[in-house]
Amino acid sequence: MTDTERHWGHRRIEGGWEIATWAPTAERMTLEVDGTSRKMETQDGWHIARIEAVEGATYGFRRDGDTLLPDPASRAQSGGVHAPSKLIDISAIPRTEWSGRPWEETSILELHVGTFTEEGTLAAAARKLPDLASLGFTCVELMPLAQFDGDRGWGYDGVLPFAVHPAYGTPRDMVAFVSAAHEAGLMVLVDAVYNHFGPEGAVLSQLCPTFFDEQRHTPWGAAIDFDKPQVRSFFLQNAEMWLRDYGVDGLRLDAVHQIGREGDTDFLTELSERVIALDLDRPLHLVTEDERNLVSYVGRDALQAQWNDDYHHAVHCLLTGESQSYYAPFSDDPFGDMVTALRDGQVDQGQPRPNTEDRRGEPSSELPPICFVNANQTHDQIGNRAFGDRLIALAGPERMEVMHAMLCLAPFVPMLFMGEEIGSRAPFQFFTDFHGDLADAVRKGRRSEFPEFADAQDEIPDPNAPETFARSRPYADLPEDADDWRALTRACLALRKSHVVPLLKSGWRETRVERTGPGTLLATWVFEQGRLDLTFSTEGPAPAIPTTELFSHERPGAAMRMGIGGAE
Incomplete structure (x- = not known):
């Protein structure tokens, strides 16, 4: 926060607390603390009060004498999204000292706190972190933590972005989770949603309509007006809170x-x-x-990398032959698109593409591989399917083993979705916890997304049904080959740590990828202190590695080899 910037929400000051909110069109703003009301000072659209109160006291705002509303920058709630907010000083909660990790060391497991364990809490998730570290992961990425209506949800319907969702735990639980991760050597990334608010409990639309631009609309309603500095500061301060007060290592910025x-x-x-x-x-x-x-901003300052859906789409089409929706441009020659992704990072770089008139992207070949987070599966690509099928359920475990090894050993940043490290076949389905008309609208909207299942609409899982949520726990029933998958994951990530990461740290120089046959390729990444070679085949054994081979994996329908050589 800059010296001249107002602080959204509450903060400790000498002798008490300062509470502030921005609502330039409000004629009068009243602060209510534990049932006692007081008028707030007004300055340049901001409403400010300085009070004495104990930590844990509840408060809210009344705009022009209307309904009591929670603080849109609430750090914690006394109940649901409509309840009063609570005073808490997160920065005062003790946590483990931690010096962080460089980006080159990153290997990510993406997880959803609510389904990661049977308890669905941060405390329970923290107990599993040493196991993830022992497999070789160096980072966990948490799907959104912002408070939303109800208990169950992916998190992208958050309406109080400063408040940890109470079904997961308290602010103290979140600090403890981050400390446990750091003690295990794991970084923590938090998925931050700054492009919209959810449909229930978005208090800013009542407290401060000026926060939105009614002339521009998004799939979620009126667009958030990022032209206003007060709006930008709301989200900038949110990012600062996660990084400074909770001690997380970074943010994944949604859409x-x-x-x-x-x-x-x-x-x-x-x-x-x-x-x-x-x-x-x-x-x-x-x-x-x-x-x-767009990649012009990637690799600058703190903007380390971008999710690379192009790699996923190429792999998915190669293994499944699917061609619907956003897979269409990748369905003509998925192997060729995978070659491009391994060479340039992204496939769509502004050029014409098959089966679409849209052009997107810009040249990306000048960026080092660690500017791209590659994945075979993510919450989106699994959960946005009608039945939440994992790729392993569509393509079979044999070829997925090979793609798993490729993902972990290529010089891009690998990201696995929870359960992938053990070969879980459990679906990850779309779930919510809405009620009444909103629940009906979400249910109908979900089914309308899949016209190809017109004759089986009733079979599409109801997002609001508790069993839809329960089915999405990846560790509830372990597959018979879970130990084999663990061993493969551990071996690949150990090899990554010992041989790939030192090359990444030495600095990338160039990439050469050659399609050596209809279904074979040779990829070479040249670094200051050596080279990494990888071959892949869908036509039998993978071609020989021109350098010292360190790893190979062959299964029916796919094979790969990986090796390391000296500096060129």
Whole structure:
């Protein structure tokens, strides 16, 4: 936060607390603390009060004498999203000292706190972190933690982005989770949703309609008005809270193509500058999801990398032959697209593509591989299917083993979705916890997304049914080959640590990828201190490695080899 910037929400001051909110069109704002009301001072659209109160006291705002509303920057709630907020000083909660990890060491497991364990809490998840570290992961990425309506949900319907979802635990539980991760040597990334609010409990629409631009609309309603500095500061301060007060190592920024005006990356640049300015004496990392495939901002300051859906789409089409929706451009020659992804990072770089008139992206071949987070499966690509099928259920375990090894050993940042490390076949389905008309609308909307199942609409899981949530726990029933998958994951990530990471740290120079046959390739990544070679085949044994072979894996329908050589 800058010296001239107002602080959203509450903060400790000498002798008490300062509470502030922005609502420039409100004629009068009243603060109510534990049932006692007081008028707030008004200055440049901000409403401010300085009070004496104990930590844990509840408070809320009344705009022009209307309904009591929670703080949109609430750090904790006394109940659901409509309940009063609570005073808490997160920065005062003790946590483990930690010097961080460089981005080159990153290997990610993406997880959803609510389904990661039977308890569905941060405390229970923390107990499993040493096991993840022993497999070789160096980072966990948590799906959104912001409080949303109800108990069950993916997290992308959050409405109180500063408050940890209470079904997962308290702010103290979150600090303890981060400390446990750091004690295990794991970084923590939090998925931050800055492009929209959920449909129930979005208090800013009542408290401060000016927060939105009614002239521009998104799939979630009126667009958030990032042209206003007060709006930008709301999200900038949110990022600072996660990084400084909770001690997390970075943020995954959801759907940044929906932030600001079309083609805009100004907020990302400002956010990156603010993160660097925190000066926390440890590496901090920002990762974007950007459907535009814009890369001009990637690799600068804290903006380390971008989710690379192109790699996933190529792999998915290669293994399944699917061609619907966004898979269409990748369905003509998925092997060729995989070659491009291994060479350039992204496939769509502004050029014409088959089966679509859209052009997206910009050249990406000048970026080092660690600027791309590659995945064979993510929460999106599994959960956005009608029945939440994992790729292993569609393609079979044999070929998935090979793609798993490729993902872990290629010089991109590998990301696995929870359960993938043990070969879980459990679905990850879309689930919510809405009620009444909203529940009906979500149920109907979900089924309308899949017209190909017109004759089986009733079979599509009901998002609001508790059993849909329960089915999505990946460790509830372990597959028979779970130990084999663990061994493969551990072996690949150990090899990555011992041989790939030192090359990444030495600095990337160039990439050469050759399609040596209809279904074979040779990829070479050249670094300052050596080279990494990888061959892959869908036509039998993988071609020989021109350098010292360190690993090979062959199964019916797919095979790969990996080796390391000296500096060129």
